[in-house]
Amino acid sequence: MRHGRRRYALAGICAVGCLGSAAMSSSANPDGVGTMTVSPASVTAGQVSTLTFTYTDTSDTELKGGEVTLTVPPGWTPPVQAAGPGGVSAGCPLGCTVTVLRDSPTIVISNLSVPPGQGFTITYAQATAPGEAGSSVFTAGERSFSDGTLTPLLSSPIETVTASSVGSPSNSASASPTPSPSASVTASASASASASAGRSVLVSSGPAGSPPTSAAGPPWTRWQVVLELVLLAAVVLAIGVVAVLRATRVTVPSRVRAVPHAGPPASVTVQDTGAEPTLSVRIEPHADTGRPVVASTVVASTVVASTVVTSPAIEEVRS
């Protein structure tokens, strides 16, 4: 795979923490744009259903060679690249690549091309919901170009899991068994056929090695609950650390510098533009001798108006 798994895992971890900075960078950074919704928006605990995620490019630029990622949260059937429970599929007008990371429940849609205002759908088939009620956030990320930065969407789709009416949530889940290797993942694009290829959307599921869901695995135990809480605390801590690191980098972008240069020496010229010549009057103080003083110095090539005065002497010069 072209992209390292570590980056996708990091993207999933920092998704929530990065939301704030992504909002600040909306105009300069073309990544992290678009919206993603899920249908149906609500399922009952342990229910097996097919979720359809719809991504729409809300920017005024076209996705070219980018990616969209979707992360399936813990408790859900892990996504697989085959038909069956958890199967994921995508259909793109000009082709795209659908991948599910092996060690992370993350779906990667790459080599996407989506014109502005268009979108595509990702189908997550035969997915078993967690056995307990709650909200499941399917973290979604996007980068518009192949050399962009995978950035979480401002709002990731949330699936509401309501309590089951039969038995306790921890024991009554009726999900399908552990996904078989043949499960499939499909996504269908709604972009027009004229859309150019290249932009990709990355969808990733929960952290690698997430425990089996209550629906697909054995009943929940106290230790499993504790483990879930520990994992949740670790994720929250990681999110906080990433957010702090990013905030620090935002306020002190130490690796970016703008260095001013004065350039070549300034050129200064002066040019007479008036019709009246310069008039200069010189005042020369002299000690009072009691006699008139004639200031007769010629100081310019043109007219010199000499005056006979007593001290001080005043001389007018026209140049």
Add this chain to the structure above:
Amino acid sequence: MTDVLPAVPRTALGVLYGPGDGAASALAGQIRAVDADGGLGRAVARLPGAAGHAAAGEVASQAAGLLDVNLADVLVAGWRKHHDLRAAARRTLAAPGSTELVELVTHRITETQAPYISVLVDGHRVATVRFGLSLGLEVSALLAGVSAGKLVAVHAGRCDVTATLAIQDIDVVTRHARLELPGVIALGRGIRLLETCEYPADL
């Protein structure tokens, strides 16, 4: 009722963008507009969002510093080249204690500068933003005092300033302003109009 006189710009930046702190933000917008598809735009777009904004703001801030050219310095630089003032300076230098009142011919002083800003990311230059500052100062009715080879007084005169700024060789703004010269130039003990070597050691 008290009339509030508009602030007189003393720098090229003030002429171009008026008084206040809005020059940097205005510059940032013009740089973005001129360089939308240029090296700076691409470089900023590759940076993390807020860092990109910070870089653009830093470029604008540095540009404002480069354009903060004191108009009095430009005037003095031009007058040091004006033959009539230099002649008056030499005459007064030759006649210690004398003073000349010089009603200088209307003249035009022009100055051009071409500063630029390098944008470095991790020490590597990713973009260069070039500026072109052109100042035209039409000085009329100037009555100056010259003594001991120095400009010692500006009794009267006005200056019509035209400032033009180009970014990446594209003119983005041209503004005009008028200065009443008395009080604009800090004369201190006089401003030398000649080369240092022409003055005696004690002056």
